[in-house]
Amino acid sequence: MADTALPTALNLPMVDPLPAPTQKYFDVCQDKLGMIPNVLRAYAFDIEKLDAFTGMYNNLMLAPSGLSKLEREMIAVVVSSINKCFYCLVAHGAAVRAMSGDPKLGEALVMNYRVADLDARQRAMLDFAAQMTTASATIEEQDRDALRQVGFTDQDIWDIANVAGFFNMTNRVASATAMQPNDDYHAQAR
Numbered sequence: 001m002a003d004t005a006l007p008t009a010l011n012l013p014m015v016d017p018l019p020a021p022t023q024k025y026f027d028v029c030q031d032k033l034g035m036i037p038n039v040l041r042a043y044a045f046d047i048e049k050l051d052a053f054t055g056m057y058n059n060l061m062l063a064p065s066g067l068s069k070l071e072r073e074m075i076a077v078v079v080s081s082i083n084k085c086f087y088c089l090v091a092h093g094a095a096v097r098a099m100s101g102d103p104k105l106g107e108a109l110v111m112n113y114r115v116a117d118l119d120a121r122q123r124a125m126l127d128f129a130a131q132m133t134t135a136s137a138t139i140e141e142q143d144r145d146a147l148r149q150v151g152f153t154d155q156d157i158w159d160i161a162n163v164a165g166f167f168n169m170t171n172r173v174a175s176a177t178a179m180q181p182n183d184d185y186h187a188q189a190r
Helices: 020-033 036-043 049-060 069-081 086-100 104-112 118-137 142-150 155-176
Strands: none
Touching: 020 036, 020 049, 036 049, 036 086, 049 069, 049 155, 069 086, 069 104, 069 118, 069 155, 086 104, 086 155, 118 142, 118 155, 142 155
16 A cells, blocks of 8 residues: 655645656666655655756665665665664664664664775775764865775775765655654664
8 A cells, every 4th residue: 555644744745646657766776676765756846856956865875886875885884874864874773783784883874884894895985974974074185096906996986985975865855844753664674
């Protein structure tokens, strides 16, 4: 049964009926995830905004990259932890648990990534994402060099910065609108 509650505190109902391409995308989500993520439902009051959001998300999180999909999800969780974004911590914490097969990793990243069992590459990547989230103006060449020293290319650094930047934006929108995570995320990959 489709969720009919609004996904945010704002009264912005989804376009009804959805355009055919949007409905197809939602059907794919329902089939693959067992739900339509509330973030998509939140944007569906304006199809152009939804398309812009999904285009950027899909490019950053799913397109080929020197970063694995898990690494990108790890960045999403660390940024969301610093920003205390309930929606993204629940949704992307579930993704980290599922992709890594390690519920402890997902929980550690949600609480404090510094206690997680990470290799040097992951630690440097998450340190950079955290610095970008808390003090992006302080980033200097030595910070980018720290990433290069553990094997990241300049394109990888671009991807780290863009994933962290995207989640800093979405965290703020989700928090400002009281976006609620789908209940299904809470029990996933435990």
